[in-house]
Amino acid sequence: xxxxxxxxxxxxxxxxxxxxxxxxxxxxxxxxxxxxxxxxxxxxxxxxxxxxxxxxxxxxxxxxxxxxxxxxxxxxxxxxxxxxxxxxxxxxxxxxxxxxxxxxxxxxxxxxxx
Amino acid sequence: xxxxxxxxxxxxxxxxxxxxxxxxxxxxxxxxxxxxxxxxxxxxxxxxxxxxxxxxxxxxxxxxxxxxxxxxxxxxxxxxxxxxxxxxxxxxxxxxxxxxxxxxxxxxxxxxxx
DNA sequence: TGCACCAGTTACGTCAACTGCACTAACGGG
DNA sequence: CCCGTTAGTGCAGTTGACGTAACTGGTGCA
Numbered sequence: 001x002x003x004x005x006x007x008x009x010x011x012x013x014x015x016x017x018x019x020x021x022x023x024x025x026x027x028x029x030x031x032x033x034x035x036x037x038x039x040x041x042x043x044x045x046x047x048x049x050x051x052x053x054x055x056x057x058x059x060x061x062x063x064x065x066x067x068x069x070x071x072x073x074x075x076x077x078x079x080x081x082x083x084x085x086x087x088x089x090x091x092x093x094x095x096x097x098x099x100x101x102x103x104x105x106x107x108x109x110x111x112x113x114x
Numbered sequence: 115x116x117x118x119x120x121x122x123x124x125x126x127x128x129x130x131x132x133x134x135x136x137x138x139x140x141x142x143x144x145x146x147x148x149x150x151x152x153x154x155x156x157x158x159x160x161x162x163x164x165x166x167x168x169x170x171x172x173x174x175x176x177x178x179x180x181x182x183x184x185x186x187x188x189x190x191x192x193x194x195x196x197x198x199x200x201x202x203x204x205x206x207x208x209x210x211x212x213x214x215x216x217x218x219x220x221x222x223x224x225x226x227x228x
Numbered sequence: 229t230g231c232a233c234c235a236g237t238t239a240c241g242t243c244a245a246c247t248g249c250a251c252t253a254a255c256g257g258g
Numbered sequence: 259c260c261c262g263t264t265a266g267t268g269c270a271g272t273t274g275a276c277g278t279a280a281c282t283g284g285t286g287c288a
Contacts, residue, residue: 006221010213011142011206012135016221020275021129028125037235048277053236055275062220073285074234084216091212092125094205099124102198106176107120107130134245151265162247167266187255188264231288242277252267258260 014091017062022047024095026055027081027088030065034080059085128205131176136161140169141199142206144179148194173199 007013018024022044029035029043041052056079059065064085070076081088121127132138136158143149143157155166170193173179178199184190195202 006218009142010210011138013213013216013221014209015135015138019135021126021133022276024125024129025123028123041235046277049236050238050278051276063217064220069235072234073283074232075236075284077235084220087215088212091205091208094208095128096124098202098205099127101201102127103177104120106178106198107127136246155265160247163266164248164268165246168245183265186264187253188262189254189266191265229288231286233285233287235283237282238280240278243275245273245275247272248270250268253265255263257262 017064020051020055022051023055023059024092026052026059027064027085028092030079030081030085031089031092034078037077037079040079064088131178134165134169136165137169137173138206138209140166140173141178141195141202144193144195144199145203145206148192151191151193154193178202 007016018027025044025047026040029040035043037052037056040056041047041049044052056065056067060067060079063082065079065081068078068080070078121130132141139158140154143154149157151166151170154170155161155163158166170179170181174181174193177196179193179195182192182194184192
């Protein structure tokens with residue numbers, strides 16, 4: 001039973017880690033600098049605490065970011081990208097550039113009236 | 115009711131189009147050149163005809179690729195990226211580079227024995 | 229005594245992407 | 259007459275990312 005689940009292709013590997021819509025957006029926010037849990041939640045309108053926690057924990061376990069909890073009341077937790085996490089910047093930049101350059105028609109569900 | 119569903123951020127827009135794991139991989143294959151339906155299916159082990167059709171049709175409707183059906187028997191259909199589709203190459207390249215450079219530990223589910 | 233605060237956690241349900249299998253049309257070759 | 263070929267389609271079912279609602283813990287403030 002070798003690790004069949006690890007594809008050779010770099011693109012496929014990347015996609016293993018960035019499944020849902022939020023995974024990538026969390027990295028995008030963290031590229032702006034270290035952020036607290038609540039700051040991330042505000043920066044990502046619509047995300048649930050559940051999802052945010054899950055993704056954050058996943059990325060921490062994979063070495064993309066660090067979690068620093070300060071033993072204070074009320075608690076304060078700061079998330080910060082590691083070097084590996086920061087190395088995602090070119091990918092995000094490329095996505096951003098494409099998303100900005102592509103015509104709106106590439107994103108609308110169909111010939112969407114009004 | 116304006117188009118609320120179209121985010122400003124380029125990254126978020128990109129993610130609107132590339133939801134599932136296959137969407138991106140189909141583009142990756144098409145970057146190698148025009149391909150027939152069957153060629154794509156072989157190049158993407160595990161994909162179902164259903165999924166392939168759906169993604170292809172979506173991308174066609176969004177202007178990322180063209181679908182050319184030759185009125186032959188047996189039928190032959192060729193898919194080819196448009197300029198817009200080809201402009202995704204930098205994004206895919208960045209993903210590939212990251213996926214290749216990142217340590218395996220970033221992809222394994224946990225401290226995976228054996 | 230009780231509420232607010234932050235950063236979660238737990239239980240449950242939803243939704244869309246995806247899968248497998250069976251099936252189709254139309255024709256050439258045996 | 260039947261088989262094989264290509265590019266799908268339809269139906270049923272599964273998976274996993276995600277959402278909502280309720281709740282926790284320890285302290286400051288009223």
